[in-house]
Amino acid sequence: MRKICVVLTARASYSRVKTVLTAIHAHPSLLLQIVVTGSALIDRFGNILPQLEAENLPVSAIIPNLLDVENDTASAKTTGLAVVELATFFVNHRPDVVVTVADRFETIATAIAAVNMNIPLAHIQGGEITGNIDDRIRNSISQLADLHFTATESARARLIHMGLSPNKVYHTGCPSIDLVYQHKSLDFNLYETYGGVGSKPDLNAPYLMVLQHPVTTEAAHSKWQIDNTLRAMAALNMPVLWFWPNADSGTAGTARGIRAFREQYPGLPFHFFKNMESAHFMQLLRKCACFVGNSSVGIRECSALGVPAVNIGSRQNGRERGPNVTDCIPETEIIISAVRRQLAHGPFAPVTLYGKGNAGEQIARQLATIPFILKKHLLTT
Structure with a gap:
């Protein structure tokens, strides 16, 4: 053996x-x-x-x-x-x-x-x-x-x-694409299961999922980058499920930006999570209106699901992607415009690239x- x-x-x-x-x-x-x-x-x-x-x-x-x-x-x-x-x-x-x-x-x-x-x-x-x-x-x-x-x-x-x-x-x-095919229908109470911080938006309405990591070669700009994304999501005035970044150089700046924003705008329909079991994450991803950030999730899993994705900044430069992904620089107005285009388009045809x-x-x-x-x-x- x-x-x-x-x-x-x-x-x-x-x-x-x-x-x-x-x-x-x-x-x-x-x-x-x-x-x-x-x-x-x-x-x-x-x-x-x-x-x-x-x-x-x-x-x-x-x-x-x-x-x-x-x-x-x-x-x-x-x-x-x-x-x-x-x-x-x-x-x-x-x-x-x-x-x-x-x-x-x-x-x-x-x-x-x-x-x-x-x-x-x-x-x-x-x-x-x-x-x-x-x-x-x-x-x-x-x-x-x-x-x-x-x-x-x-x-x-x-x-x-x-x-x-x-x-x-x-x-x-x-292998992460295997989960797309495995987890098609699950029922769980999101807020009771995972806690988190923030309001509890109604997910029967269209919602966004956000996961933005610091870029290791741009660590000094991580707070500026996350601030711009936070402002863009606030301007869109939609329910948002936000996930904590990886442990990388620049994470402290990203975390500071998120914490300050939570304190400044407690009334927004945002909920912040540290982590989530993959089956539950996949269920939320399958139903979301658009995925935003710089995680490869927007490129890998979202391509297999046909979920619109906005990829912000340079972290995924060069990675193969399907038609569901649109790229933009980390500036507030440009992020807003990119998300609105993806929302207007709606779901894409799933692809088997990955x-x-x-x-x-x-x-x-x-x-x-x-x-x-x-x-x-x-x-x-």
């Missing part, structure tokens, strides 16, 4: 690979090991432990390592601590392959520890393009990894162009059967 270790470093990592975890756990030839670390353990950034417990998924280790995200050394030191602790886990539990997810700064620690211990490394969501430091992290992990599971055909082609062996790069689709709903099963099947051969060199032409 192959031991598959998946390292989860943030709430986004978990939602991206939830169906991979369940498929590995259910596979008769695979033994799942889950390591939880980074911001995935912090309540204000979306502690995923309760969700893992609810899904009966096994947690093999908990590694607290996240330092103050506003310190200039935080990401580097957080990564260093993770390398040390992951190396200890790997030597004690001897996984046959280690899986790392996407492109956040914490994920490269998994790659460094595994590669230096001669453990085969699988990377999910390599080959994509975005607009900040994530590109450098993602591409570095891709060069270190032995196996690759890409979300799009273009991402696969890009990795092969980078010199990676075609027979080690698999186009499976994005998958057809079976990525988790495909990845588990490959992990159970393909040879784990450590990469020795890049292809040459």
